Amino acid sequence: MSGDLVILHSAYGLTRGVQAVADALAATGRPVHVPDYYRGRVFTTQAQGIAHRDAIGYATLLDRVRGDIAGLDERVSFLGFSLGASFAHRLVAERPTMGHLVLVGNTNPVSGPWPGVPVQVHRFEDDAWVKPDDVADLKAAVELSGAMFEDHVVPGHGHLFTERHLPEYDPARVETFVASVHDFLDWA
Numbered sequence: 001m002s003g004d005l006v007i008l009h010s011a012y013g014l015t016r017g018v019q020a021v022a023d024a025l026a027a028t029g030r031p032v033h034v035p036d037y038y039r040g041r042v043f044t045t046q047a048q049g050i051a052h053r054d055a056i057g058y059a060t061l062l063d064r065v066r067g068d069i070a071g072l073d074e075r076v077s078f079l080g081f082s083l084g085a086s087f088a089h090r091l092v093a094e095r096p097t098m099g100h101l102v103l104v105g106n107t108n109p110v111s112g113p114w115p116g117v118p119v120q121v122h123r124f125e126d127d128a129w130v131k132p133d134d135v136a137d138l139k140a141a142v143e144l145s146g147a148m149f150e151d152h153v154v155p156g157h158g159h160l161f162t163e164r165h166l167p168e169y170d171p172a173r174v175e176t177f178v179a180s181v182h183d184f185l186d187w188a
Helices: 016-026 046-056 057-069 083-094 130-143 169-187
Strands: 005-008 076-081 100-106 117-128 148-155
Touching: 005 016, 005 083, 005 169, 016 076, 016 117, 046 057, 057 083, 076 083, 083 100, 100 169, 117 130, 117 169, 130 148
Parallel strands: 005 076, 076 100, 100 117, 117 148
Antiparallel strands: none
Protein backbone atom coordinates (compact mmCIF):
# COMPACT_ATOMS: atom_id res chain seq x y z
CA MET A 1 0.00 0.00 0.00
CA SER A 2 1.15 3.52 -0.78
CA GLY A 3 1.80 6.05 1.96
CA ASP A 4 -0.23 8.94 3.24
CA LEU A 5 -2.81 10.80 1.19
CA VAL A 6 -3.66 14.51 1.44
CA ILE A 7 -7.14 15.47 0.22
CA LEU A 8 -7.66 19.13 -0.74
CA HIS A 9 -11.24 20.40 -0.85
CA SER A 10 -12.95 22.56 -3.47
CA ALA A 11 -14.18 26.15 -3.20
CA TYR A 12 -17.25 24.76 -1.40
CA GLY A 13 -15.00 24.05 1.60
CA LEU A 14 -14.56 20.87 3.59
CA THR A 15 -17.98 19.44 2.74
CA ARG A 16 -19.63 16.18 3.78
CA GLY A 17 -18.90 14.89 0.27
CA VAL A 18 -15.15 15.46 0.64
CA GLN A 19 -15.20 14.01 4.15
CA ALA A 20 -17.10 10.93 2.90
CA VAL A 21 -14.41 10.30 0.26
CA ALA A 22 -11.71 10.78 2.89
CA ASP A 23 -13.45 8.36 5.26
CA ALA A 24 -13.86 5.76 2.50
CA LEU A 25 -10.18 5.95 1.55
CA ALA A 26 -9.09 5.91 5.20
CA ALA A 27 -11.19 2.76 5.69
CA THR A 28 -8.81 0.99 3.32
CA GLY A 29 -6.07 1.45 5.93
CA ARG A 30 -4.43 4.45 4.28
CA PRO A 31 -3.50 7.45 6.48
CA VAL A 32 -5.56 10.38 5.14
CA HIS A 33 -5.06 14.07 5.94
CA VAL A 34 -7.77 16.60 5.05
CA PRO A 35 -6.57 20.14 5.72
CA ASP A 36 -9.35 22.70 6.07
CA TYR A 37 -7.80 25.80 4.53
CA TYR A 38 -11.21 27.53 4.67
CA ARG A 39 -11.00 27.16 8.46
CA GLY A 40 -14.48 25.78 8.95
CA ARG A 41 -16.35 27.73 6.27
CA VAL A 42 -18.54 25.61 3.99
CA PHE A 43 -20.69 26.91 1.13
CA THR A 44 -23.64 25.46 -0.78
CA THR A 45 -23.31 27.52 -3.94
CA GLN A 46 -20.39 27.86 -6.29
CA ALA A 47 -20.74 31.65 -6.26
CA GLN A 48 -20.43 31.81 -2.46
CA GLY A 49 -17.40 29.52 -2.44
CA ILE A 50 -15.65 31.44 -5.21
CA ALA A 51 -16.41 34.77 -3.50
CA HIS A 52 -14.81 33.41 -0.32
CA ARG A 53 -11.80 32.13 -2.27
CA ASP A 54 -11.38 35.51 -3.93
CA ALA A 55 -11.84 37.45 -0.67
CA ILE A 56 -9.00 35.50 0.96
CA GLY A 57 -6.95 35.17 -2.21
CA TYR A 58 -5.63 32.15 -4.08
CA ALA A 59 -2.04 32.74 -2.93
CA THR A 60 -3.05 33.05 0.73
CA LEU A 61 -5.08 29.84 0.55
CA LEU A 62 -2.19 28.02 -1.12
CA ASP A 63 0.09 29.25 1.68
CA ARG A 64 -2.40 27.84 4.19
CA VAL A 65 -2.21 24.48 2.43
CA ARG A 66 1.59 24.60 2.56
CA GLY A 67 1.42 25.31 6.29
CA ASP A 68 -1.16 22.59 6.90
CA ILE A 69 0.97 19.94 5.18
CA ALA A 70 4.33 21.07 6.57
CA GLY A 71 6.06 18.13 8.17
CA LEU A 72 4.40 15.48 6.01
CA ASP A 73 6.69 13.20 4.03
CA GLU A 74 7.61 14.61 0.62
CA ARG A 75 6.34 11.36 -0.97
CA VAL A 76 2.79 11.89 0.25
CA SER A 77 0.13 11.61 -2.48
CA PHE A 78 -2.45 14.32 -3.22
CA LEU A 79 -6.10 14.19 -4.26
CA GLY A 80 -7.64 17.56 -5.07
CA PHE A 81 -11.20 18.59 -5.84
CA SER A 82 -11.50 21.59 -8.22
CA LEU A 83 -9.72 24.42 -6.32
CA GLY A 84 -7.89 21.75 -4.33
CA ALA A 85 -6.87 20.08 -7.61
CA SER A 86 -5.35 23.36 -8.75
CA PHE A 87 -3.39 23.58 -5.48
CA ALA A 88 -2.29 19.93 -5.67
CA HIS A 89 -1.17 20.38 -9.27
CA ARG A 90 0.92 23.44 -8.27
CA LEU A 91 2.51 21.54 -5.39
CA VAL A 92 4.07 19.03 -7.81
CA ALA A 93 6.75 21.62 -8.62
CA GLU A 94 7.54 21.98 -4.91
CA ARG A 95 7.27 18.27 -4.14
CA PRO A 96 8.62 16.52 -7.26
CA THR A 97 8.95 13.26 -5.35
CA MET A 98 5.28 13.18 -4.29
CA GLY A 99 3.69 9.77 -4.60
CA HIS A 100 0.67 10.31 -6.82
CA LEU A 101 -1.59 13.11 -8.00
CA VAL A 102 -5.36 12.70 -8.39
CA LEU A 103 -7.19 15.66 -9.92
CA VAL A 104 -10.99 15.97 -9.83
CA GLY A 105 -12.71 18.69 -11.84
CA ASN A 106 -9.63 20.79 -12.60
CA THR A 107 -6.16 20.77 -14.11
CA ASN A 108 -3.64 23.55 -14.50
CA PRO A 109 -1.67 24.32 -17.64
CA VAL A 110 1.61 22.39 -17.71
CA SER A 111 4.74 24.47 -17.31
CA GLY A 112 8.10 22.80 -17.65
CA PRO A 113 9.04 19.14 -17.60
CA TRP A 114 6.97 16.73 -15.51
CA PRO A 115 8.87 15.13 -12.59
CA GLY A 116 7.57 11.58 -13.11
CA VAL A 117 4.59 11.75 -10.74
CA PRO A 118 1.73 9.41 -11.80
CA VAL A 119 -1.53 11.29 -12.47
CA GLN A 120 -5.18 10.29 -12.47
CA VAL A 121 -7.80 12.79 -13.71
CA HIS A 122 -11.55 12.56 -13.05
CA ARG A 123 -13.78 14.96 -14.97
CA PHE A 124 -17.08 15.40 -16.71
CA GLU A 125 -17.10 15.42 -20.49
CA ASP A 126 -18.52 18.95 -20.29
CA ASP A 127 -17.05 20.84 -17.32
CA ALA A 128 -16.42 24.59 -17.54
CA TRP A 129 -13.48 24.25 -15.12
CA VAL A 130 -11.57 21.66 -17.16
CA LYS A 131 -9.91 22.59 -20.43
CA PRO A 132 -9.44 19.53 -22.66
CA ASP A 133 -6.23 21.04 -24.09
CA ASP A 134 -4.79 21.28 -20.56
CA VAL A 135 -5.65 17.62 -19.95
CA ALA A 136 -4.02 16.63 -23.25
CA ASP A 137 -0.89 18.65 -22.43
CA LEU A 138 -0.74 17.11 -18.96
CA LYS A 139 -1.11 13.62 -20.40
CA ALA A 140 1.72 14.24 -22.86
CA ALA A 141 4.02 15.64 -20.16
CA VAL A 142 3.28 12.84 -17.69
CA GLU A 143 3.76 10.08 -20.27
CA LEU A 144 6.95 11.73 -21.58
CA SER A 145 8.31 11.54 -18.01
CA GLY A 146 7.62 7.80 -18.00
CA ALA A 147 4.83 8.01 -15.42
CA MET A 148 1.34 6.59 -15.68
CA PHE A 149 -1.58 8.84 -16.71
CA GLU A 150 -5.27 7.95 -16.44
CA ASP A 151 -8.15 10.12 -17.64
CA HIS A 152 -11.58 9.12 -16.35
CA VAL A 153 -14.27 11.02 -18.24
CA VAL A 154 -17.86 11.01 -17.00
CA PRO A 155 -20.43 11.50 -19.79
CA GLY A 156 -22.54 14.63 -19.70
CA HIS A 157 -22.34 17.98 -17.97
CA GLY A 158 -21.27 18.55 -14.38
CA HIS A 159 -18.42 19.39 -12.07
CA LEU A 160 -18.23 17.50 -8.75
CA PHE A 161 -20.14 14.21 -8.63
CA THR A 162 -19.05 13.69 -4.99
CA GLU A 163 -21.04 16.64 -3.60
CA ARG A 164 -24.43 15.60 -2.29
CA HIS A 165 -25.96 19.06 -2.70
CA LEU A 166 -25.23 19.21 -6.44
CA PRO A 167 -27.50 17.76 -9.14
CA GLU A 168 -24.64 15.68 -10.60
CA TYR A 169 -24.10 13.82 -7.32
CA ASP A 170 -24.08 10.08 -7.96
CA PRO A 171 -23.42 7.67 -5.05
CA ALA A 172 -22.61 4.78 -7.40
CA ARG A 173 -20.09 6.94 -9.25
CA VAL A 174 -18.56 8.00 -5.91
CA GLU A 175 -18.11 4.34 -4.98
CA THR A 176 -16.46 3.60 -8.34
CA PHE A 177 -14.28 6.70 -7.94
CA VAL A 178 -13.06 5.67 -4.49
CA ALA A 179 -12.19 2.18 -5.76
CA SER A 180 -10.38 3.66 -8.77
CA VAL A 181 -8.35 6.05 -6.59
CA HIS A 182 -7.52 3.26 -4.13
CA ASP A 183 -6.29 1.01 -6.96
CA PHE A 184 -4.31 3.82 -8.56
CA LEU A 185 -2.55 4.75 -5.31
CA ASP A 186 -1.65 1.12 -4.67
CA TRP A 187 -0.66 0.15 -8.20
CA ALA A 188 1.07 3.08 -9.86
